[in-house]
Amino acid sequence: MEGRGIGYPVAQLAHVEIYTPKPEETLWFFTELLGMEKLEQRGQSVYLRAYEDYYTYSLKVTERAAPGLGHVAWRTASKEALDECARQLEGTPYGLGWSDGDMGEGPAYRVRTPDGHVMELVWELEYYQAPDGQKxxxxxxxxxxxxxxxxxxRIDHVNLMCKEVGPNKQFFMDHLGFRLREAxxxxxxxxxxxxxSVSPLVHEVACMRDSKGRGNRLHHIAYWYGYPQHIFDVADACPDYGIRIETGPGKHGTTQAYFMYVFEPGGNRVELFGDTGYLIFDPDWKTVVWDVANESDLERSSIWFGGRLPESFYTYGTPDDEAAAPERRQAS
Ligand SMILES: [Fe+2]
Known part of the structure:
Protein backbone atom coordinates (compact mmCIF):
# COMPACT_ATOMS: atom_id res chain seq x y z
CA MET A 1 0.00 0.00 0.00
CA GLU A 2 1.36 3.42 -0.91
CA GLY A 3 2.28 5.77 1.90
CA ARG A 4 -0.40 8.32 1.10
CA GLY A 5 1.33 10.01 -1.79
CA ILE A 6 4.77 10.34 -0.22
CA GLY A 7 6.22 7.02 -1.20
CA TYR A 8 7.40 5.03 1.76
CA PRO A 9 7.84 7.58 4.53
CA VAL A 10 9.69 5.29 6.93
CA ALA A 11 13.12 4.00 5.94
CA GLN A 12 14.28 1.85 8.83
CA LEU A 13 14.18 0.96 12.50
CA ALA A 14 16.50 3.29 14.39
CA HIS A 15 16.26 2.41 18.06
CA VAL A 16 14.03 1.07 20.81
CA GLU A 17 13.57 2.15 24.41
CA ILE A 18 12.76 -0.52 26.96
CA TYR A 19 11.92 -0.21 30.63
CA THR A 20 13.49 -2.33 33.31
CA PRO A 21 13.05 -2.59 37.07
CA LYS A 22 16.57 -4.05 37.33
CA PRO A 23 18.78 -1.66 35.40
CA GLU A 24 22.12 -3.05 36.54
CA GLU A 25 21.25 -6.61 35.66
CA THR A 26 19.65 -5.59 32.38
CA LEU A 27 22.81 -3.68 31.49
CA TRP A 28 24.91 -6.68 32.41
CA PHE A 29 22.87 -8.79 29.98
CA PHE A 30 23.26 -6.41 27.05
CA THR A 31 26.89 -5.47 27.62
CA GLU A 32 28.51 -8.62 28.96
CA LEU A 33 26.47 -11.37 27.31
CA LEU A 34 25.47 -9.62 24.05
CA GLY A 35 28.65 -7.55 23.84
CA MET A 36 26.95 -4.20 23.41
CA GLU A 37 28.63 -0.91 24.21
CA LYS A 38 27.39 1.36 26.96
CA LEU A 39 27.61 4.96 25.75
CA GLU A 40 26.33 7.16 28.52
CA GLN A 41 23.74 7.59 31.23
CA ARG A 42 21.24 10.43 31.29
CA GLY A 43 18.93 10.48 34.27
CA GLN A 44 17.34 7.07 34.58
CA SER A 45 18.34 6.05 31.04
CA VAL A 46 21.39 4.37 29.57
CA TYR A 47 22.18 4.32 25.85
CA LEU A 48 23.65 1.21 24.23
CA ARG A 49 24.82 0.21 20.78
CA ALA A 50 25.68 -2.93 18.85
CA TYR A 51 28.94 -2.79 16.91
CA GLU A 52 27.33 -2.58 13.47
CA ASP A 53 24.64 -0.06 14.38
CA TYR A 54 25.37 2.96 12.19
CA TYR A 55 23.60 5.52 14.31
CA THR A 56 24.80 6.42 17.80
CA TYR A 57 22.68 3.90 19.64
CA SER A 58 19.95 1.34 19.07
CA LEU A 59 18.83 0.68 22.61
CA LYS A 60 17.80 3.00 25.43
CA VAL A 61 17.29 1.26 28.74
CA THR A 62 15.23 3.26 31.23
CA GLU A 63 14.66 2.34 34.85
CA ARG A 64 10.98 1.96 35.70
CA ALA A 65 8.96 -0.05 38.21
CA ALA A 66 7.91 -2.57 35.55
CA PRO A 67 9.48 -3.85 32.34
CA GLY A 68 7.98 -2.88 28.99
CA LEU A 69 8.34 -0.73 25.92
CA GLY A 70 9.23 2.95 26.11
CA HIS A 71 9.10 3.79 22.44
CA VAL A 72 10.22 2.64 19.00
CA ALA A 73 12.05 5.15 16.79
CA TRP A 74 11.85 5.00 13.01
CA ARG A 75 14.05 6.96 10.66
CA THR A 76 12.04 8.56 7.90
CA ALA A 77 13.18 8.56 4.27
CA SER A 78 13.75 12.32 4.28
CA LYS A 79 13.03 15.47 6.25
CA GLU A 80 10.10 16.10 3.92
CA ALA A 81 8.70 12.65 4.66
CA LEU A 82 8.93 13.38 8.40
CA ASP A 83 7.14 16.72 8.01
CA GLU A 84 4.47 15.20 5.80
CA CYS A 85 3.87 12.32 8.23
CA ALA A 86 3.55 14.76 11.11
CA ARG A 87 1.18 16.95 9.12
CA GLN A 88 -1.04 14.00 8.27
CA LEU A 89 -1.05 12.55 11.79
CA GLU A 90 -1.43 15.79 13.74
CA GLY A 91 -5.01 16.16 14.90
CA THR A 92 -5.74 12.44 14.52
CA PRO A 93 -6.09 10.19 17.56
CA TYR A 94 -2.56 8.95 16.80
CA GLY A 95 -0.57 12.20 16.79
CA LEU A 96 1.22 13.03 20.04
CA GLY A 97 3.19 16.02 18.82
CA TRP A 98 6.80 17.08 18.35
CA SER A 99 9.58 16.57 20.83
CA ASP A 100 13.00 18.17 20.74
CA GLY A 101 14.64 14.86 20.26
CA ASP A 102 16.77 12.67 22.41
CA MET A 103 20.49 11.96 22.50
CA GLY A 104 21.91 11.84 18.98
CA GLU A 105 18.74 12.90 17.22
CA GLY A 106 16.96 15.99 15.95
CA PRO A 107 13.28 16.89 16.19
CA ALA A 108 11.03 13.86 16.48
CA TYR A 109 7.32 13.48 15.95
CA ARG A 110 5.65 11.03 18.32
CA VAL A 111 2.64 8.93 17.48
CA ARG A 112 0.80 6.16 19.18
CA THR A 113 -0.59 3.08 17.50
CA PRO A 114 -4.28 2.21 17.95
CA ASP A 115 -3.16 -0.10 20.77
CA GLY A 116 -1.11 2.64 22.43
CA HIS A 117 2.49 1.65 21.60
CA VAL A 118 4.51 4.84 21.28
CA MET A 119 6.42 5.35 18.02
CA GLU A 120 8.79 8.17 17.20
CA LEU A 121 9.54 9.43 13.69
CA VAL A 122 12.86 11.14 13.18
CA TRP A 123 15.02 12.23 10.26
CA GLU A 124 18.15 13.70 11.87
CA LEU A 125 20.22 11.00 13.53
CA GLU A 126 23.88 11.24 14.38
CA TYR A 127 26.16 8.61 12.92
CA TYR A 128 28.37 6.84 15.39
CA GLN A 129 31.98 7.98 15.50
CA ALA A 130 34.10 5.42 17.27
CA PRO A 131 36.70 6.87 19.61
CA ASP A 132 40.35 6.13 18.94
CA GLY A 133 41.11 2.58 19.86
CA GLN A 134 37.64 1.40 18.87
CA LYS A 135 37.76 2.14 15.16
CA ARG A 154 22.69 -4.61 14.89
CA ILE A 155 19.12 -4.13 15.96
CA ASP A 156 16.73 -6.08 13.75
CA HIS A 157 13.07 -5.72 14.67
CA VAL A 158 10.45 -5.22 17.33
CA ASN A 159 7.37 -7.31 18.04
CA LEU A 160 4.31 -5.67 19.57
CA MET A 161 1.57 -7.52 21.45
CA CYS A 162 -1.74 -6.07 20.34
CA LYS A 163 -5.29 -6.39 21.54
CA GLU A 164 -6.33 -6.76 17.92
CA VAL A 165 -3.86 -7.17 15.10
CA GLY A 166 -6.03 -5.62 12.36
CA PRO A 167 -6.15 -1.93 13.34
CA ASN A 168 -2.50 -1.86 14.36
CA LYS A 169 -1.34 -3.55 11.17
CA GLN A 170 -3.46 -1.09 9.19
CA PHE A 171 -1.96 1.84 11.07
CA PHE A 172 1.56 0.86 10.02
CA MET A 173 0.41 0.36 6.43
CA ASP A 174 -1.77 3.44 6.03
CA HIS A 175 0.24 6.01 7.94
CA LEU A 176 3.82 4.82 7.80
CA GLY A 177 3.96 2.99 4.47
CA PHE A 178 4.73 -0.51 5.74
CA ARG A 179 3.92 -3.49 3.54
CA LEU A 180 2.32 -6.65 4.84
CA ARG A 181 4.79 -9.47 4.15
CA GLU A 182 3.31 -12.39 6.08
CA ALA A 183 0.12 -12.92 8.05
CA SER A 197 8.46 -4.06 6.60
CA VAL A 198 9.63 -1.06 4.64
CA SER A 199 12.84 -2.72 3.44
CA PRO A 200 13.65 -6.11 1.85
CA LEU A 201 13.63 -7.63 5.35
CA VAL A 202 10.48 -9.63 5.96
CA HIS A 203 9.77 -7.51 9.00
CA GLU A 204 11.01 -4.60 11.01
CA VAL A 205 7.84 -4.76 13.06
CA ALA A 206 5.39 -7.52 13.89
CA CYS A 207 2.00 -7.22 15.53
CA MET A 208 0.89 -10.30 17.41
CA ARG A 209 -2.41 -10.94 19.14
CA ASP A 210 -2.21 -10.69 22.91
CA SER A 211 -3.96 -13.84 24.06
CA LYS A 212 -4.53 -12.21 27.46
CA GLY A 213 -6.47 -9.49 25.66
CA ARG A 214 -4.53 -6.64 27.28
CA GLY A 215 -2.69 -5.18 24.33
CA ASN A 216 -0.18 -2.31 24.31
CA ARG A 217 2.57 -4.63 25.51
CA LEU A 218 6.02 -5.54 24.28
CA HIS A 219 6.48 -9.05 22.97
CA HIS A 220 10.17 -8.74 22.16
CA ILE A 221 12.98 -6.77 20.64
CA ALA A 222 15.43 -8.58 18.35
CA TYR A 223 19.14 -8.24 17.66
CA TRP A 224 20.83 -9.73 14.64
CA TYR A 225 23.90 -11.94 14.34
CA GLY A 226 23.94 -12.92 10.69
CA TYR A 227 25.23 -16.40 11.60
CA PRO A 228 23.01 -19.06 13.22
CA GLN A 229 26.11 -20.45 14.97
CA HIS A 230 26.17 -17.41 17.22
CA ILE A 231 22.77 -18.16 18.70
CA PHE A 232 24.06 -21.61 19.58
CA ASP A 233 27.03 -19.90 21.25
CA VAL A 234 24.71 -17.67 23.30
CA ALA A 235 22.46 -20.63 24.05
CA ASP A 236 25.48 -22.46 25.40
CA ALA A 237 26.39 -19.54 27.68
CA CYS A 238 22.88 -18.71 28.98
CA PRO A 239 22.51 -21.55 31.51
CA ASP A 240 25.93 -20.76 32.98
CA TYR A 241 24.85 -17.20 33.66
CA GLY A 242 21.29 -17.80 34.85
CA ILE A 243 19.57 -16.50 31.74
CA ARG A 244 16.42 -18.42 30.92
CA ILE A 245 15.89 -19.49 27.34
CA GLU A 246 12.21 -19.55 26.47
CA THR A 247 12.58 -21.42 23.20
CA GLY A 248 15.14 -22.13 20.52
CA PRO A 249 17.51 -22.14 18.87
CA GLY A 250 15.18 -23.02 16.03
CA LYS A 251 14.04 -21.90 12.62
CA HIS A 252 10.79 -20.04 12.05
CA GLY A 253 8.61 -20.85 9.06
CA THR A 254 7.47 -17.23 9.09
CA THR A 255 10.50 -15.15 7.94
CA GLN A 256 12.58 -18.37 7.68
CA ALA A 257 15.05 -16.99 10.20
CA TYR A 258 16.95 -18.87 12.89
CA PHE A 259 15.81 -17.65 16.29
CA MET A 260 16.20 -17.94 20.02
CA TYR A 261 14.14 -16.19 22.69
CA VAL A 262 15.51 -15.35 26.11
CA PHE A 263 14.43 -13.14 28.99
CA GLU A 264 16.75 -10.34 29.99
CA PRO A 265 16.92 -10.02 33.79
CA GLY A 266 14.46 -7.10 33.83
CA GLY A 267 11.80 -9.38 32.36
CA ASN A 268 11.66 -8.29 28.73
CA ARG A 269 11.84 -10.96 26.08
CA VAL A 270 14.79 -10.60 23.69
CA GLU A 271 15.15 -12.49 20.44
CA LEU A 272 18.49 -13.32 18.91
CA PHE A 273 18.20 -13.58 15.16
CA GLY A 274 20.70 -15.99 13.67
CA ASP A 275 20.41 -15.08 10.02
CA THR A 276 18.19 -12.78 8.02
CA GLY A 277 15.75 -15.33 6.73
CA TYR A 278 14.65 -14.54 3.19
CA LEU A 279 14.60 -11.12 1.55
CA ILE A 280 11.85 -9.53 -0.54
CA PHE A 281 12.68 -7.52 -3.65
CA ASP A 282 9.32 -7.92 -5.43
CA PRO A 283 7.53 -4.53 -5.52
CA ASP A 284 4.24 -6.37 -5.98
CA TRP A 285 4.71 -8.85 -3.13
CA LYS A 286 1.69 -10.98 -2.34
CA THR A 287 1.34 -11.45 1.40
CA VAL A 288 2.21 -14.96 2.57
CA VAL A 289 -0.79 -16.17 4.55
CA TRP A 290 -0.62 -18.96 7.11
CA ASP A 291 -3.84 -20.61 8.21
CA VAL A 292 -2.91 -21.32 11.81
CA ALA A 293 -6.30 -22.87 12.54
CA ASN A 294 -4.71 -25.65 10.55
CA GLU A 295 -2.35 -27.75 12.66
CA SER A 296 0.34 -28.06 10.00
CA ASP A 297 0.47 -24.31 9.32
CA LEU A 298 0.45 -23.56 13.06
CA GLU A 299 3.49 -25.74 13.65
CA ARG A 300 5.41 -25.00 10.46
CA SER A 301 5.01 -21.25 10.62
CA SER A 302 6.23 -21.19 14.21
CA ILE A 303 8.98 -23.79 14.10
CA TRP A 304 9.81 -25.01 10.63
CA PHE A 305 11.43 -28.21 11.89
CA GLY A 306 8.18 -29.01 13.69
CA GLY A 307 6.90 -28.54 17.19
CA ARG A 308 5.19 -25.79 19.05
CA LEU A 309 6.22 -22.62 20.78
CA PRO A 310 5.61 -22.73 24.55
CA GLU A 311 2.38 -21.32 25.93
CA SER A 312 4.26 -18.39 27.49
CA PHE A 313 5.09 -17.19 23.98
CA TYR A 314 1.42 -16.34 23.48
CA THR A 315 0.62 -15.10 26.98
CA TYR A 316 3.72 -13.34 28.31
CA GLY A 317 4.53 -9.80 27.34
CA THR A 318 5.78 -6.79 29.24
CA PRO A 319 4.39 -5.39 31.41
CA ASP A 320 2.80 -8.52 32.84
CA ASP A 321 0.46 -8.87 35.83
CA GLU A 322 2.00 -12.04 37.02
CA ALA A 323 5.60 -12.13 38.05
CA ALA A 324 6.18 -14.46 35.15
CA ALA A 325 9.40 -12.71 34.32
CA PRO A 326 11.98 -15.29 35.18
CA GLU A 327 14.50 -14.36 37.78
CA ARG A 328 18.09 -14.38 36.77
CA ARG A 329 19.67 -17.12 38.74
CA GLN A 330 22.94 -16.20 40.30
CA ALA A 331 25.80 -17.97 38.68
CA SER A 332 28.57 -18.89 41.02
FE1 LIG B 1 10.96 -11.65 16.22
Missing part, protein backbone atom coordinates in the same frame (compact mmCIF):
# COMPACT_ATOMS: atom_id res chain seq x y z
CA UNK A 136 37.65 -0.78 12.74
CA UNK A 137 39.90 -1.22 9.74
CA UNK A 138 36.84 -2.62 8.00
CA UNK A 139 35.52 0.62 6.58
CA UNK A 140 31.90 -0.57 6.47
CA UNK A 141 32.00 -1.35 10.17
CA UNK A 142 31.42 1.66 12.43
CA UNK A 143 33.18 0.14 15.41
CA UNK A 144 35.69 -2.59 16.09
CA UNK A 145 34.13 -5.93 16.93
CA UNK A 146 34.05 -6.26 20.72
CA UNK A 147 35.70 -9.21 22.46
CA UNK A 148 33.02 -9.38 25.16
CA UNK A 149 30.32 -12.03 25.26
CA UNK A 150 28.82 -13.10 21.95
CA UNK A 151 28.39 -9.67 20.38
CA UNK A 152 25.25 -8.86 18.40
CA UNK A 153 25.74 -6.86 15.21
CA UNK A 184 -1.28 -15.58 10.34
CA UNK A 185 -5.02 -16.14 10.39
CA UNK A 186 -6.55 -18.22 13.18
CA UNK A 187 -9.91 -19.79 14.00
CA UNK A 188 -12.87 -17.82 12.73
CA UNK A 189 -10.67 -15.77 10.42
CA UNK A 190 -9.15 -13.82 13.35
CA UNK A 191 -5.85 -12.14 12.51
CA UNK A 192 -3.30 -13.39 15.01
CA UNK A 193 -0.09 -12.03 13.53
CA UNK A 194 1.20 -9.58 10.94
CA UNK A 195 4.80 -9.16 9.76
CA UNK A 196 5.48 -5.79 8.15
Missing amino acids: SLLRSRPQRRPLRGIPVR KIGHGGVEVGAWL
